[in-house]
Amino acid sequence: xxxxxxxxxxxxxxxxxDVRRREYVIGVVADVYRRYGFEPLETPALENIETLTGxxxxxxxxxxxxxxxxxxxEASGETDLALRYDLTVPLARVVAEHRGKLPTCFKRYQIxxxxxxxxxxxxxxREFYQCDVDAIGxxxxxxxxxxxxxxxxxxxxxxxxxxxIRLNHRQVLAALLTNAGVLVHQHADALVALDKLDKIxxxxxxxxxxxxxxDQQTQVRLMNWLExxxxxxxxxWLEREFTILDDGGRLAFQNxxxxxxxxxxxxxGPRLRFEPSLARGLSYYTGAIMEVSVPDLAGSLGGGxxxxxxxxxxxxxxxxxxxxxLGLERILxxxxxxxxxxxxxxxPSADVIVTLFEGxxxxxxxxxxxxxxxxxxxxxVYPAPEKLGKQLKHAGAKGIPFAAIVGGxxxxxxxxxxxxxxxxxxxxxxRADVIxxxxxxxxxxxxxx
Amino acid sequence: xxxxxxxxxxxxxxxxxDVRRREYVIGVVADVYRRYGFEPLETPALENIETLTGxxxxxxxxxxxxxxxxxxxEASGETDLALRYDLTVPLARVVAEHRGKLPTCFKRYQIxxxxxxxxxxxxxxREFYQCDVDAIGxxxxxxxxxxxxxxxxxxxxxxxxxxxIRLNHRQVLAALLTNAGVLVHQHADALVALDKLDKIxxxxxxxxxxxxxxDQQTQVRLMNWLExxxxxxxxxWLEREFTILDDGGRLAFQNxxxxxxxxxxxxxGPRLRFEPSLARGLSYYTGAIMEVSVPDLAGSLGGGxxxxxxxxxxxxxxxxxxxxxLGLERILxxxxxxxxxxxxxxxPSADVIVTLFEGxxxxxxxxxxxxxxxxxxxxxVYPAPEKLGKQLKHAGAKGIPFAAIVGGxxxxxxxxxxxxxxxxxxxxxxRADVIxxxxxxxxxxxxxx
Numbered sequence: 001x002x003x004x005x006x007x008x009x010x011x012x013x014x015x016x017x018d019v020r021r022r023e024y025v026i027g028v029v030a031d032v033y034r035r036y037g038f039e040p041l042e043t044p045a046l047e048n049i050e051t052l053t054g055x056x057x058x059x060x061x062x063x064x065x066x067x068x069x070x071x072x073x074e075a076s077g078e079t080d081l082a083l084r085y086d087l088t089v090p091l092a093r094v095v096a097e098h099r100g101k102l103p104t105c106f107k108r109y110q111i112x113x114x115x116x117x118x119x120x121x122x123x124x125x126r127e128f129y130q131c132d133v134d135a136i137g138x139x140x141x142x143x144x145x146x147x148x149x150x151x152x153x154x155x156x157x158x159x160x161x162x163x164x165i166r167l168n169h170r171q172v173l174a175a176l177l178t179n180a181g182v183l184v185h186q187h188a189d190a191l192v193a194l195d196k197l198d199k200i201x202x203x204x205x206x207x208x209x210x211x212x213x214x215d216q217q218t219q220v221r222l223m224n225w226l227e228x229x230x231x232x233x234x235x236x237w238l239e240r241e242f243t244i245l246d247d248g249g250r251l252a253f254q255n256x257x258x259x260x261x262x263x264x265x266x267x268x269g270p271r272l273r274f275e276p277s278l279a280r281g282l283s284y285y286t287g288a289i290m291e292v293s294v295p296d297l298a299g300s301l302g303g304g305x306x307x308x309x310x311x312x313x314x315x316x317x318x319x320x321x322x323x324x325x326l327g328l329e330r331i332l333x334x335x336x337x338x339x340x341x342x343x344x345x346x347x348p349s350a351d352v353i354v355t356l357f358e359g360x361x362x363x364x365x366x367x368x369x370x371x372x373x374x375x376x377x378x379x380x381v382y383p384a385p386e387k388l389g390k391q392l393k394h395a396g397a398k399g400i401p402f403a404a405i406v407g408g409x410x411x412x413x414x415x416x417x418x419x420x421x422x423x424x425x426x427x428x429x430x431r432a433d434v435i436x437x438x439x440x441x442x443x444x445x446x447x448x449x
Numbered sequence: 450x451x452x453x454x455x456x457x458x459x460x461x462x463x464x465x466x467d468v469r470r471r472e473y474v475i476g477v478v479a480d481v482y483r484r485y486g487f488e489p490l491e492t493p494a495l496e497n498i499e500t501l502t503g504x505x506x507x508x509x510x511x512x513x514x515x516x517x518x519x520x521x522x523e524a525s526g527e528t529d530l531a532l533r534y535d536l537t538v539p540l541a542r543v544v545a546e547h548r549g550k551l552p553t554c555f556k557r558y559q560i561x562x563x564x565x566x567x568x569x570x571x572x573x574x575r576e577f578y579q580c581d582v583d584a585i586g587x588x589x590x591x592x593x594x595x596x597x598x599x600x601x602x603x604x605x606x607x608x609x610x611x612x613x614i615r616l617n618h619r620q621v622l623a624a625l626l627t628n629a630g631v632l633v634h635q636h637a638d639a640l641v642a643l644d645k646l647d648k649i650x651x652x653x654x655x656x657x658x659x660x661x662x663x664d665q666q667t668q669v670r671l672m673n674w675l676e677x678x679x680x681x682x683x684x685x686w687l688e689r690e691f692t693i694l695d696d697g698g699r700l701a702f703q704n705x706x707x708x709x710x711x712x713x714x715x716x717x718g719p720r721l722r723f724e725p726s727l728a729r730g731l732s733y734y735t736g737a738i739m740e741v742s743v744p745d746l747a748g749s750l751g752g753g754x755x756x757x758x759x760x761x762x763x764x765x766x767x768x769x770x771x772x773x774x775l776g777l778e779r780i781l782x783x784x785x786x787x788x789x790x791x792x793x794x795x796x797p798s799a800d801v802i803v804t805l806f807e808g809x810x811x812x813x814x815x816x817x818x819x820x821x822x823x824x825x826x827x828x829x830v831y832p833a834p835e836k837l838g839k840q841l842k843h844a845g846a847k848g849i850p851f852a853a854i855v856g857g858x859x860x861x862x863x864x865x866x867x868x869x870x871x872x873x874x875x876x877x878x879x880r881a882d883v884i885x886x887x888x889x890x891x892x893x894x895x896x897x898x
Binding site for chain 1: 453454455456457460461462463464465467468469471472483484485486487488489490491492493494495496497499500511512514515516517519520523524525526528530532542543545546547550551552553554556557562564566575576584587588589591592594595598602710711714715716763764798799802805811812815816818819822825826827828829830832833843846847
């Protein structure tokens with residue numbers, strides 16, 4: 001029986017074309033984040049199990065991949081390590097561990113896989129990449145604005161021109177619920193229901209709220225505010241509507257106003273809008289929350305927010321923090337569907353194949369390959385002297401655009417035949433001119449990228 | 450009690466400076482391999498446990514990190530997944546699984562972490578990167594030569610100018626042992642002992658051989674051949690010395706001669722030498738074997754060889770293959786000790802800090818930052834309006850070379866102050882000239898990289 005050769009459930013092999021697309025997107029993300037002063041961080045795939053357990057709620061706990069102890073302990077069934085479940089808890093650990101080496105205001109990006117034993121589904125994998133940026137150590141709204149501008153720059157650089165970033169604040173949400181008559185102990189439940197407004201619509205949310213004991217009158221008040229649609233002064237209007245508003249609530253409105261005002265002078269300005277129904281799933285947010293979406297994707301391309309209570313969890317301090325996580329897998333899906341990858345991401349494994357012939361010295365081919373590579377050309381050498389047709393077919397199957405043919409005639413005359421494998425056109429050029437001619441042929445037409 | 454915040458045993462956090470160094474080396478490796486027509490492949494960190502068990506010998510089996518089954522099966526202590534132990538077994542699986550999509554001659558590189566529950570030691574980690582290249586599908590010695598040239602190019606591009614690549618052949622080793630009088634069933638033991646010649650010297654190897662039942666007379670013959678040092682025609686001389694030599698042995702000598710002859714026209718020529726004592730630890734090699742070393746490192750920077758029996762293990766076919774694995778961690782250690790990283794790998798997180806002042810509009814700072822980033826400058830914005838001294842101290846601690854100061858005076862006159870944070874020198878320039886002036890200041894002096 002042949003062995004099972006598929007990747008494990010929910011995991012994927014990335015063939016060359018996949019890797020090139022992934023590397024392109026990751027490269028853009030990292031490059032833009034670096035331009036905003038974020039620094040790269042990487043943490044191990046495996047963490048001590050105590051580092052992760054209890055950090056992701058009861059449901060999350062079940063989805064952690066746990067590693068068996070080894071050696072004499074293996075039979076015990078005990079586990080001592082676990083696979084990284086997100087990039088935030090490892091960041092909190094790193095901030096506590098390396099505090100002396102890190103700047104007080106630490107801005108890091110981290111692009112690494114995480115593992116979750118979720119039920120695999122379309123677009124949901126058990127190994128997937130997260131692209132996180134977090135700024136640790138400041139409560140200033142400049143942090144949110146810079147982060148939103150960076151995310152906006154990433155998406156614009158990738159070619160997205162129709163994304164929206166919705167902005168809300170956990171304290172505004174709390175005020176909204178309180179003023180509608182939702183009791184404090186029902187807030188968490190109500191947020192879970194509201195979070196689904198996009199997916200299940202108003203009627204669906206109403207059912208969910210009712211199931212969670214929130215009556216219709218309360219719902220009507222809630223929905224009136226959420227669907228008021230006063231884009232010009234929605235924020236001010238809502239604040240005036242709320243009869244119950246403590247200092248925290250007023251500061252939250254103030255904070256959103258400042259973020260919107262400062263964002264207006266950056267490239268994120270036209271993308272950003274206040275959206276009081278935005279809830280975000282995670283419970284740890286304490287301030288502004290944000291989420292980015294495009295019209296043709298249910299769900300978001302990424303989201304984030306301020307979470308001032310989490311980063312200090314290992315050291316017992318209060319450390320302010322704000323973060324944003326881009327969903328690499330979703331970005332790749334949308335870019336694939338929309339054909340957004342630039343041509344050079346999809347180019348073949350080599351620019352030229354150098355052919356070898358039986359009875360002809362292989363050295364000439366190897367020398368030519370070496371010279372071309374020295375000039376930055378990507379060269380494949382057909383590994384053995386075989387019939388020219390077979391060599392060119394191999395190159396064609398790999399999409400290689402040109403062949404450099406060094407046969408007996410060519411060697412005798414000190415020439416090389418350059419063949420365009422798409423058009424079939426070919427010409428002989430002097431050996432000394434091959435690099436120049438090929439690099440010219442390979443130069444993308446002006447206007448291309 | 451504060452929580453444990455160190456990374457798990459044998460694992461490492463990579464702070465920004467570490468990541469930048471790793472990315473630089475990985476970038477060079479990938480770039481050179483691409484120039485040789487190798488294509489990128491990535492496989493999941495987790496494999497089905499059956500894919501890995503039994504592939505690495507009894508010792509290897511114990512070092513595999515195994516993942517507990519989840520949900521109702523968790524209590525059983527059973528495992529169903531395991532962490533990638535090397536990049537070769539996953540490659541064999543991918544070749545069997547995706548054969549229809551891969552070219553018959555598949556040349557791939559793969560740069561990913563692997564996990565081994567080894568006892569951690571200086572320079573030995575439980576999570577470490579491998580950089581593998583493999584060419585699948587051809588028995589031609591051109592494959593070995595191209596691979597050696599690529600490895601040599603990688604090391605030269607990284608700045609290594611004193612490395613040597615030793616070359617041998619498993620069948621030449623077999624002939625050597627047979628002709629010295631080592632019985633076939635002792636060959637594996639003898640190779641293990643020989644493999645340590647570099648580390649434990651001739652006397653040490655002699656002891657090991659004796660322990661494994663290989664008598665002194667045999668040892669003397671063996672050592673006479675291994676230490677003959679006839680670099681000019683060692684290969685020919687050895688072949689003549691061997692009275693017992695079957696067709697496989699003759700082909701092996703022939704193969705090495707051809708590799709050396711073809712390599713001579715590539716950049717690897719001067720680096721490569723035949724070394725009949727080179728054994729390589731792994732048992733799966735069937736042809737040429739090679740190993741690269743530098744004078745100041747015990748052990749090798751990488752090694753590889755031909756292994757024609759392994760890649761077909763999942764499909765039951767014979768698929769010829771040749772591979773080479775570079776040790777990223779060791780390369781990083783040597784480059785660090787020798788100070789080989791170029792200056793721009795070690796540059797700080799940003800080129801410029803834009804300062805913000807209490808009572809001054811933050812918008813001016815954000816606009817300036819946006820303009821500079823649009824020109825490709827890496828800009829940090831101090832997150833809150835504070836005393837200038839504090840902002841500059843923060844920038845200095847991060848090694849940021851310049852500050853762009855937009856205070857009240859500057860706004861009034863439409864200027865920006867640019868301060869060199871190393872020399873303290875500062876000048877006011879018109880707002881419209883800031884980008885030009887700063888990009889000129891940031892341009893590396895000619896001759897630098």
